[in-house]
Amino acid sequence: MKISNSIFFNWRLHVLVLVLACIAEWIGIAKFDIGIGTMILLPLLYAFVFSIFFNPNINSSLGQVVGKNGNMVAGQWILICLMPFIAKFAVGIGPKINEIVAAGPALIFQEIGNVATVLFALPIAVLVFGMGRESIGATHSIAREPNIALIADRFGLKTPEGIGVMGVYVMGTLFGAIYFSIMAGVVASWGVFDVRALAMACGVGSGSMMGACSAALSEILPEHKEDIVAFAASSNLLTYATGLFVSIFVALPFAEWLFKVLSKLRKTQSATPIVTTEVGTEDNEEVSVSLVQLISGLVFICLLLFIVVDC
Incomplete structure (x- = not known):
C-alpha cells in the first residue's frame, strides 16, 4: 500500500510532534537525590509520556488529532528519522577507526552483553511466558536505534520481530x-571500581542511558567530571561501532537459532502453544513510501536537525 502525500505529510501529526518535543526540551533534565543515588529524568522520557495520551487506543478523543492513519505514517517516519542518525553514527566511527582497531579483543568482550541478552532473556520469554517471534526482536540486543534499523530492514516494524524490538526500545527509554x-x-558508592571503568560502563550504546549514567557519576564525583564525560562518550561511540556488527553477524542469527531450539523444546514439554502476536489485517498490510516522499522526508528531517543544532 502506497501512502498518499496528504497522509504522509499530515501537518497535524508533525505539529503535534514538534510541540511535544519543545515542551519536553523546555522542562529539561530533572535530577532527584534519592539517597542511594541520583535519579535523572531526560526530555525523551517526557516526550514518550506525553505522546501516550494521543494514542487513539488509549485516548480516543485526543487520538483524533493524530488521525486513524497516524500509526501507519509514524512507522514510516521512524525509519526516515533513523537514517540521518545512522549516517552520523557511521561518520563518527571513521575518525575513531584506529582506536577501535587498537582496542582489539577488549571491544569484542564488551559486546558479550548483546549475546547475553539472548542467553538470559530469550529462554525466559519463550519457555516461561510463551512468547513467539517477538522475543527475537526483544532480546537480540538492548534494542536501541541501530537495532531498530536492523530489525526494520530485516523483518519490518509491523512484524512480530518489529513489535518486540519497539517494545523493548520504549521500555528502555522510559526506565533505562x-x-x-x-x-x-x-556502584560508585562501593568504592571498588576505578572512575574510568565506571565511565566506560556507561557507554552501552544508548545516548539517553549514557547521558543519565555519566551525569549521575559527575554529580557524585565532580572532580572527575571531564574524565567521566570523555570516557563515557568514547565507550558509547565504540559500542555503537561494534555493537551493530555483533548484532548483525552474531546476536541476531544466534537468537533466531536459539528460538527454534526453544520452540521445539517447549512443544515437547507442554501442550501450551507459543503465543504469537496477531497483527490485524490493516496493520499487517505492507506500507511503503515513494522515492520522492523518501527524499522529501529526508530533506525535511535534515533541515530540521540543522536548525535545531545551529540554535
Missing part, C-alpha cells in the same frame, strides 16, 4: 535512563 542513573550512584 532512570535505572542507569540510580545504578551509577549505587
